[in-house]
Amino acid sequence: MPDVFGVRPTRLVGESCAALAGTARVEWADGTPCSLPLDSRELFPRAESLPLPGEERVVRVHGPFLADGRVPFWALFEPALAALNGLDEYPELMRNCALIACTPRAVIARGGGYAWLRVRVEEVTKLVEAADRFPPSAVGSLEGLLPPGGARMTSSQVASGGLLYYCWSIQSNIGCWAVCTDDEHGMAVLLYGEWAFDQDDVALGHRPLSPSETAQLRAAWPDPRPGRNG
Numbered sequence: 001m002p003d004v005f006g007v008r009p010t011r012l013v014g015e016s017c018a019a020l021a022g023t024a025r026v027e028w029a030d031g032t033p034c035s036l037p038l039d040s041r042e043l044f045p046r047a048e049s050l051p052l053p054g055e056e057r058v059v060r061v062h063g064p065f066l067a068d069g070r071v072p073f074w075a076l077f078e079p080a081l082a083a084l085n086g087l088d089e090y091p092e093l094m095r096n097c098a099l100i101a102c103t104p105r106a107v108i109a110r111g112g113g114y115a116w117l118r119v120r121v122e123e124v125t126k127l128v129e130a131a132d133r134f135p136p137s138a139v140g141s142l143e144g145l146l147p148p149g150g151a152r153m154t155s156s157q158v159a160s161g162g163l164l165y166y167c168w169s170i171q172s173n174i175g176c177w178a179v180c181t182d183d184e185h186g187m188a189v190l191l192y193g194e195w196a197f198d199q200d201d202v203a204l205g206h207r208p209l210s211p212s213e214t215a216q217l218r219a220a221w222p223d224p225r226p227g228r229n230g
Contacts, residue, residue, distance in 0.1 A: 030048065058119075082094075
């Protein structure tokens with residue numbers, strides 16, 4: 001399924017969209033945990049602060065996961081509460097999300113479909129910087145973001161500080177989500193994700209919506225629930 005930027009988000013988006021793409025199958029630890037659980041049911045302290053270029057951080061990655069130690073990969077960062085409970089529960093944290101370029105430095109532990117890595121942070125691109133950093137693009141279709149008709153699904157929409165979060169899923173098997181701006185210039189998609197059993201892809205860009213696309217998106221959900229900080 002193509003995303004709203006016009007490409008599969010598992011590869012770098014072309015210059016026409018000037019966007020970044022990567023994975024959301026990365027969990028950011030707060031410091032170096034005393035234990036490195038490989039069981040998804042075991043908790044560990046999550047990072048609340050945004051990683052900074054030049055830092056070395058510890059992350060847990062979900063398989064299947066491929067990375068070349070010579071080339072950075074892009075990974076989604078969400079603050080701890082959003083990473084654990086979802087942006088729909090903590091929409092005020094949308095503006096603290098970012099895509100992080102990471103170079104793997106060492107495998108610390110692995111097993112059970114997970115691996116713990118030490119990575120070097122090479123570059124940080126914040127969600128709130130996307131509209132200024134990337135030129136607007138008309139590439140791609142809104143189709144993937146609209147909830148499919150006739151399927152038993154769950155969906156939600158929340159708003160906070162001029163940002164809107166949309167998501168839908170079908171029986172916890174597949175889903176899609178996006179963060180959009182909504183201001184005097186209209187609506188635009190900045191962050192877009194698709195997930196299934198063996199993938200969790202994400203892309204960052206600047207995709208303004210046409211009036212007809214905006215109308216489609218608004219019609220697909222009721223009025224957004226405001227976030228804790230409006």
